[in-house]
Structures are given as structure tokens and as C-alpha cells.
Amino acid sequence: MDGQGADDLVYDPSDPAVMADPFPVYARLRDEDPVHWSPSVKSWIVTRYDDVRDLLLSDHLSVNRLVRFYTARPPEEAALLRDLIHYLNLWLAFRDPPDHTRLRRIMRHAFTAPAIERMRPNIVEITEMLLDRLETRGAARVDLIREFALQLPAFVIMDLLDVPRDRLDDFKAWSDDMAVFIGGARNATDKYTRAARGCRKMSAYFRDLVAERRRDPRPSFLMDLIEAQDDGDSLTDDELVATCILVLFAGHETTTNLIGNAALLLLRHPDQLASLRADPGRIHGAIEEVLRYDGPTNALVREVAEDHVLHGRHLREGDRVFVMVNSANRDPRQFSEPERFDITRTQNRHLTFGQGIHLCLGAKLAREEGRVAVQALFERFPELALDPEEPPEWLDAMVPRGTRRLPVRLKG
Template sequence: PFPIYARLREEDPVHWSPSLKSWIISRYTDVRDLLLSDHLSVRRLMQFYSSLPPQDAALLSDIVKYLDLWLAFRDPPDHTRVRRILRHAFTPKAVDAMRPGIEEIVHHLLDQLEERQADRIDLIREFALLVPAYVIMDMLEVPREMLAEFKSWSDDMAVFIGGARNADDKYHRAARGCQKMSSYFREIINERSANPRPGFLMDLINARDEGDQLTEDELVATCILILFAGHETTTNLIGNASLLLLRHPDQLAALRADPALIDGAIEEVLRHDGPTNALVRVVAQDHEIEGRKLREGERVFVMINSANRDPRIFEDPDRFDIRRNPNRHLTFGQGIHVCLGARLAREEGRVAVLELIKRFPDLALDDEPPEWLDAMVPRGTRRLPVRLRG
């Protein structure tokens, strides 16, 4: 998409797309200013829900109940309240405490790859998908054996969230996935409340701000949100990092020689090929930008990955350079909704990439080319064929 982003930035930075019936915002300063503006709202769900025919609305009432409680879909003051409470669970200390668990997961997966003696593998399926899946399952106390079941529930729910089209039973699937997932989390939350045991889930249940706590429904919604927000994004961080490094052997060699470069390398992957191309907003109050008027109710795509390649901010923006400094990318968002899991995602990325290149010194791309996801929002590969032993 990058040549299109470049054209938009130069020719029409606040672009009205008739096919998407939405604004497309592509310059860094506009993206940042809009994310910081309280004229834009994240409550896009209700607009969609209220447009559904009654039988679909009835089917989806449960899923909408939970999504409506998601931090990511709430505006102040509801957002402010939930975010203040969640801050007490997502502390730097809590994330640091997860580091040994992340290392154990990464080592375990790499051990398995080593033992299997397979040379050609799909790095997404065999590694990049599994690291964040196991990290989140451990956080939320879902047994790792339930991976396949959990994945099918979340795929069913994603039919709704991801807006997949043209499936006759898509709302039935979404409703079923949500029902399974929410009752599962409700059970674990009740079990953990009755039998306290230290860990992230306990911290979440106990998180309190001036005496205020999350309700049981909010806890269930938050578990589902964490699962969605932290899984595919982090998979794409690990996948995109591997691909970029393998395509830039000089940078990979520099990183191997000096592993301290990993922090900069992860930031540069996040900038150059961030896992989320765009964020979506709805105009809550008329807003003027670059001489154009955004009107109440209109939808806005805020193009983060375009902002991250804006030559007004980044020198030679299409160059991948793990030593780039400064690197003020907008990949984790900006303002009140800025990613709560950024520290965790960076940690997962660092451990996964460093250990992978350490364990397989001859890692190389396979002749079979990677398959990119064909979607407007996520950026990453569906399949990334590599040779572990070169």
C-alpha cells in the first residue's frame, strides 16, 4: 500500500473515499492531531448495530453488549474510568514479571523446531502465531491445550469484528463464538475470585481506582479485548521483523554482532511495517483539517503506517534502518487510547526475534515467497516460508 499512501500524502492528505464512504488521513501531523482530538469518537459500533435488521440485531445483542464495554470502543468519561482501573493491572512491574514466562515459551517453541529436524517451515504458523497466543493464554489462565478451541471461538467472533463479508451464517458464528468465549472467561474469573492466586488475572480482578472496580461483565469484556488486541498484532510484529531482517542481511549481521541493537530494531520494524495500517474513528463534532470539513457522523480512517513513512518527519522514510534515531512512530496510537500492551508487545518481539536468530544462525527466506494478508487494517504475512538451516 505504500505507493498509494505516498500519493495520498502528496496530493490529497485529507481524502474522501466514495467507495469506503470515509475520510482517509495520511500525513503524520494530521494523524497525530486527529488521534489527540476530542472531536473524534471511537464509538463506531453502535452506528453499525443500529443499522442492522431486527433479526440480526437480536442475534448479535450479546456480542454487542461485550464489545460496547471494550475500552477500545468507549469514549470519556467511561473510557477514563476503565482505563484508570486497568492501569493498576498493566504496570511496568507486571509486564517485567512476565519476562521469564515469555522466555520459557520462546525456548520451548524453538526446542520443538530444533527437535523436529524440519528445515522448511511456515514461520507464522510454527512460531509467530504461537508466541503471543501462549503469552496471552498464560496471562488469562487458559490452559495451552485449549489453543485450537480458543482459536476457533476467536475466529468465529472475528467474523463480526473483522467485518468478513459474504458468509451466510456469519452472525450465527459470531454469536456462538462470543457465547463460548464469554462463558469460559466468566467461569475462570469466578474460580479465581473464589480461590485467589497471584498473577495477571488476579491483578485484573483486584484492580481498583479510588475504590472503583470493573464489574463482572467488564472483566469478561476485558479478557476478550486483551485476547483480540494482543494476538494478531504481536504475531505480525514478529513475522514482519523476521521478514525485514532476512531481507536486509547487513542489518541482520549488525544485530547478530551487537544484540543491544534489538530495541532499535523492534522500533524500526514497528515504524517501517507496523502491524496496524489504520485506526477507525467517527466524527463526533464537526472538525476542520487541511482546509476540509469533517462532519459529524462521518467515518475516518487514520492511516498510521502512512504517517510512519511521512518524509516531513522521517528522513529517507522507506529505508529500513535499525539504528534510526529519533524514531517517533505512531504504531501504538496516540492520546487516550494509546496501546496498553505496548511494553508487553515490545518485550515479546525482542525475546522472540533475538532467540530465533541466535538459535538458527543460517535462517533464510525460502524460495517460495511470503503471502501477505489481504486486508485494509492488519499488515503482516499469512504465510512466511523460511529455511531454518539455510
């Protein structure tokens, strides 16, 4: 690769120490090698705020990165991944204009601010139900991810899509299978087989559900998607299935990590937790600071569409690029005292939900779930504490950022 970085500086996301705390490495990369070639992931790693923002807005990069990957697979792998790639290529996240423009225009009719506001009572109801269950555990040690942060957004999304709540275990298993491929797991040996299986089962379920809802219409978010039109254009059945998979997968994973990271950060920063308890109105700023300081999206993935040079590095067409959102969000060139977790921070233009045409459609919903969940959790359990005997277990992933397990004690 063209250009020369620091000889002793290597970004290896499979290193458990980097999984747990990547930020010291990010700081070195920003200062010493802001466009870094990582041999371990065979990709460019871009870490400075201005570069990340500009690349997310640039025509030099494309989100349509699966076609090249798929065509390079050997025949057996290609056959295994065929359905998975078909549906992923229909996601907004993997489409460039004009296809992206058309899809987003249609989908925005279902993702309006009033629609999100109408979801709030359901978010509150689910939150209280899960906290009631936790309260029966007394002072027990619990995994806050499995028993709260995962279930809350999953139930919200399942309700939106008319999926019965008793199917949670099925959908969690299917989503986990897909996540090892989409999230960039580094240590999974069977990720193609698992991802193909998860996609096959989830797509079959949603295809049947869309057909049923067409036969038996009823007011719902899913019905809004089915009926959404822009100048007479609507989603095809394959696009509807793909969008349901995207909403369920992305909608619950990101918010699970947001809630888990928020709980962990507030417990590790008792002064900030005390500030929030003294003034519950600070919950808005608290969630924004969590999104900046250690947000649920570690990186966004792009493919170089046009050769260009950045900081002396020659990025070639077809190269893969990880734009490191969580590094950008701690860049001292953009944020004052970026290593300080401060829920009263006012200048907080983080990049967690992306930029430009790919700005996350579900950002409003994620924020609302995060605010409701975190505030209610600490109100219900004022003695909540991290388990001193068992540390958090971080996800093995390049793209999402969160804990797989977060052991806590509910009461002292």
C-alpha cells in the same frame, strides 16, 4: 462527499497488491489527497503524520463507533450481533471519557511496568520451548506464523489469564472468528455470523473462569484484574469478561504480527540482520524500526463526533475515519529517509501504539515479546531464509497488518 481528490487515485484495501504492499498508494495519498474518501470502504482515509497524530488527540473524533453501526442494522442482524456489540462496547478501545477514564484508571493497576517485567522469564521459557520444537524439523519448510509467531504471544496471554495451553486451538478459532469483524476483513461473506459465534464462546469461557477464580483465588494477572480498584471502584463481571476477551484478542494478534513482520523485514534486509547479529544490543532499535516501517497496526478507526474541515474536506458527524498509522510512520514530513529500513534510526516517534488517552496499555508487553522472540529466533537459526517457492500471504484486513502465512526454511 465534499472536496475533490485526484481523479485516478482510489484506495482499495481488498486489492491483493495493496494488501501485500500498500505503501506506494499511501505515498500518493499523502501528496495528492491526504484526506481521501474511499468509495470501497465508505470512509475517510487520513494519511499524513501530523493529521493522524492530531486526530488521535482530537475531540472531533470518537472511538465509540459501534452504537451507530448497530442501530442501523436490520432486526435479524441486530439480534445476531447483540452479545458481540455488548462486550465490544465495554472495551477501552471503544469507549470515550468519562467511561474510558474510569476503566483505564482501574486497569492500569494490572498493567504496571514491574508486572510486565515479571512476565519476562515466562516469555523466554515459551520462546525456547517453541524454538526447540522447530529445531526438530531440521531444514524443513515451516510456516513461521503458525508454528512460532502465533503461538508465542498466545501462550503468554493464556498463561496470564489462567487459560490452559491445550486450549490454544479453541481460542485461536474464536479469535479468528472475531477478527473478521473487528479487523475489517474485506472479502469475508459470513463475518457477522462468525464474529457472533467467536464472541459467544469466548465470553462464556471467561465468565466461568472469572467465577472460578473468585471461588479459588490465586496470584495471577487475572486475579490482579479482578481485585483492581481505584478509589473503591472495580470492574463489573461483564467488564472483566470483556477485558479478558480484549487482552487475549488484541494481546496475541498485535504481537503475532510484530514478530512475523520483524522476521520478514530482517530477512529481506540482510544488511540490517547482519548489523543486529554484530551488535545484539540493537534489538531495541530493531523492534522500534519494525513498528515504524511496517508495524502490526495498519490503521485505527474513529467516527466523526463533530463536523469539521480538514484539508478542504468536510468531515460530517457520523462519518467513519481510518487514520492510517502505517502511512503516517513513513511520512517524509516527519522522518528522514522514511522508505529506508534502518535499525539504528534514532529519531523514531512512530504512532503505532496510538496517542493520548488511547495509547496501548499492552505496548510494553508487545515490545518485550518482540525483542525476546526475534533475537532468540535468529540466534537459534542463523541460516533462516524465506522460502523461495512460496511468498508470504498477507492478511485481508484494514486494521491489523501482518502475514497470515510466512513460509521459511530453517536451515540452508
